[in-house]
């Protein structure tokens with residue numbers, strides 16, 4: 454069994470959905486007619502729908518005009534459904550029903566800070582529910598018997614909203630049960646990013662932004678799938694973001710551990726949690742382009758080294774570098790570090806780079822304004838804190854001195870860390886050329 458995952462960009466218009474359906478059809482059509490196993494297809498919300506829904510969560514900051522936003526959301530989905538299936542009243546009806554229940558939900562949820570994350574999951578999950586409702590009907594209309602599966606009953610999680618943790622055994626159980634009900638369907642279509650709790654009255658949960666890759670990996674793990682393919686708007690795993698480099702190189706083979714490291718350093722092509730469930734079962738992950746679906750793409754799997762062997766660059770912008778000093782000029786020792794990490798852990802802030810000297814401890818983190826504000830405030834009760842904002846963290850795997858010099862381009866380096874394979878630098882960003 455294979456799992457395909459399509460992200461928001463691959464289904465952001467009626468034409469994009471047609472293209473996506475073509476990819477699914479050529480995969481399913483290639484099979485022998487007696488082939489029993491369906492293709493499992495995981496889909497994200499259409500285009501930038503998740504960003505829009507985030508603004509509709511009661512209590513979301515920004516004071517956006519909810520009525521106008523809801524209008525925009527409705528028109529966007531109605532238009533795509535109508536364009537794809539002008540005569541299909543059943544799907545328009547389902548769509549209207551879903552939009553009405555989103556409306557009712559937004560009206561009933563109280564804008565409370567305490568329930569914000571829970572409310573967020575209930576509202577934002579509509580993006581995937583809407584996209585899969587339209588796409589399932591469209592695949593059917595093209596003659597592909599499609600089973601719409603509700604990921605809230607498939608990906609079973611705890612109630613840690615916006616970053617829910619998987620209950621692997623309950624999920625395994627639910628996935629097996631789903632397989633028992635596939636009879637004759639050639640495609641099983643489900644939502645990425647969302648899950649549900651195991652309660653009698655289950656709550657919707659989400660797995661963290663960009664979590665649909667992870668959903669695909671979870672399902673593949675539970676299905677003992679033959680492979681996962683993530684369809685993207687890039688030709689595969691590139692050695693650098695084309696935003697910064699004109700001459701990027703596509704990496705055709707990537708070992709699992711290398712992919713985990715790259716995702717950890719901030720390579721945005723796959724969600725960081727995606728690789729482990731696949732590695733654990735030896736399931737290969739392919740990254741291919743929905744723009745050129747016949748091209749080979751990249752494969753993540755059981756390889757010894759990356760191929761071709763080339764330096765890899767990861768740029769993380771909007772970093773803040775905090776330097777923390779004990780007030781009394783005592784050493785930075787284990788007890789201080791324990792306090793600092795305790796605060797970081799409590800606030801759920803991930804450290805991208807750290808370094809210590811006798812009298813200071815420096816950390817580089819993503820500058821999420823509210824959270825980092827809290828962090829600084831908490832630290833300032835105990836320590837002296839200095840910080841620099843608007844920085845860029847550059848990671849270079851398989852560096853040479855010449856490469857480092859070229860990247861630094863004469864800029865002052867605020868912090869540097871080097872291992873045998875990896876160089877990390879904190880600098881002020883260069884303007885994009």
Ligand code: ASP
Nearest residue numbers: 497503646662663664665
């Ligand atoms: N729709 C969700 C998001 O935009 C999940 C995903 O795209 O992977 O974050």
Ligand code: MG
Nearest residue numbers: 460461497663
């Ligand atoms: Mg996405």
